[in-house]
Amino acid sequence: MALLWSRISSILPPNEEQFPLQFSDKVESSVVEMLKRSRRQLYCDTTSTSRMLNAQIVVDISWERLNTGTWRDVDKEWRRVYAYGCLFKVAALCRENPSEDEVLQAVRTCDMGLLMGAAIMDNILQVLVRILQSELRKTAKDEDESEHVEIKRAKIVSPHVPSIKEDLAIPRMKCPSLESFNTNHLIPLKPVILEGIVDHWPALNKHPWSIDYLRSVAGCRTVPVEVGSRYTDVDWSQTLLTVNQFIDRYILNKDQTSQDGGKPLGYLAQHQLFDQVPELKEDIRIPDYCCLCEGDEDDITVNAWFGPAGTVSPLHQDPQQNFLAQVVGSKYIRLYSPEDTDKLYPHQSQLLHNTSQVEVENPDVERFPEFAKAPYLECVLQPGDVLFIPVKHWHYVRSLEVSFSVSFWWS
Ligand SMILES: O=C(O)CCC(=O)C(=O)O
Structure with missing residues (x-):
């Protein structure tokens, strides 16, 4: 030094x-x-x-x-x-x-x-x-022997993968033209999974975002982490950890079990990551379709979502259009139209009024009887898929394995 x-x-x-x-x-x-x-x-x-x-x-x-x-x-x-x-x-x-x-x-x-x-x-x-x-x-050159073992351990997961019913499946399109996306999805606010539009990202090919790679570019960086299975739980909190600590504790599950004996859940879900670690930002690209927005490219918010199997984002809606790009692992996602908001029982409080009270995959039918009547679309998002979530569309997300996604909020 x-x-x-x-x-x-x-x-x-x-x-x-x-x-x-x-x-x-x-x-x-x-x-x-x-x-x-x-x-x-x-x-x-x-x-x-x-x-x-x-x-x-x-x-x-x-x-x-x-x-x-x-x-x-x-x-x-x-x-x-x-x-x-x-x-x-x-x-x-x-x-x-x-x-x-x-x-x-x-x-x-x-x-x-x-x-x-x-x-x-x-x-x-x-x-x-x-x-x-x-x-x-x-x-720190030769310390990676043990990490190869860790990666194997990280991949051993047996997620509960829901089977997607054909009539509820979110439609898929391969690289539609800007015009076709605009006419068929953006203007009518219809969800779609875009295939083949991020295959050129270094994050998916040149240096895939493996645990080794994330450790090498960001391991010693301190980042905010959400702790708990979902942000609506009373024991949910936020803390600061290095990316290495986050990986050891929540991705590889080293030396820890949660109070109920299960796996502890932590989510690195934040927008500063790409400003903090420009190497990661260089591995992704703003989707071309964002040029259809009225705002400036600088107004696009890019979020990282990195966590183990089982992390859940409760059913909620956001005030912008969203492209959710899957880079590592897969996620089960459900979408509900804003037209059905009255069947989704949003929280009453100002802070959580964009979040539903219903546990989507285990709803309390007595408290929330209308929920079962709300129509929805669903998918399992795989690496390379980009889901268009139209503005205000309610979305519920559960990681099926170790997963890293990147979302782009744009208007
Ligand atoms: O992937 C997730 O867990 C949540 C993504 C999300 O809510 C968003 O992109 O707005």
Whole structure:
């Protein structure tokens, strides 16, 4: 790791004067002073303890501000302060021939800055984390023997695969023209599975998203994870884990059983993953059909959905059109039209009004008698399939095996 600091300092401004530190009066002068002291320490000789101490104070003070009140009300200036604190902390960790543990801590610090902070200095934390990851890769070459065994274990699953009735099956089309998709599906809001439109994605061919591959590009990255079988359950929660921890705990089921003795369920379901890990974003493409939308390409939200067999997204609807692309494993999906909303018993609360109270595959017929009368379409989505879920269409999703899908929300 001896050369690490020279790579890091090459992306920092050359001197204190050219290092920007401008804040509005929302940030107290005592905090700005701490930031300036950390900046000075970047360019002069001092002890690593002193550098670390200052940076940690900035991180701790701003962290408290980020966690006071609701997220919506947190001033962006405090998110910038937090990002600077993380930057100074990474510099303190990596300055003097850091150990592997210190570099891992620096990666985690960058991720926290990326997740909770605001972008600073041309998104310098993103550039830093790439440098740190490449350094870690250099030192971690020959550790994959045991992982080959793990992959085999991950594939042993016996899912309950529902048989799809022909008259309820979502229709399939192979690479329809834009015009045909627009006329037959987008305008009348009719679901369809598009085949053959993502075969060129590197995620499906050049470097398929195996567990090995995900570990190599993102293993040490810290990401938010949903814990629990479905977000409507009382014991559902969110936590932060590295991708390696998530894989060990929830995909490979190492050393863990849930309270009822079954497999613990965790879902890496989030939109930041592709901004955080650009290597994964480079493996996918925005479907051409999104050009039929009125908005800008930048307005398309790309979500990752990575989890073990048995993860369930309860029946819910979203306010945008959706292309759900299956990359790894398969999923059982049911769709209901928004016209049948009154038979689906949405929750009353504002927070969950887009989610049905009914457990789709095990409905309580006494509480929800109309549910059985609601017509639906269904499918098993396989790798390479892309399901068009029209805006507001209710969808229920259950993974049948370890699964990774990518969704594109567009309008
Ligand atoms: O795949 C899933 O579990 C849920 C996908 C979903 O709800 C969506 O793309 O909107």
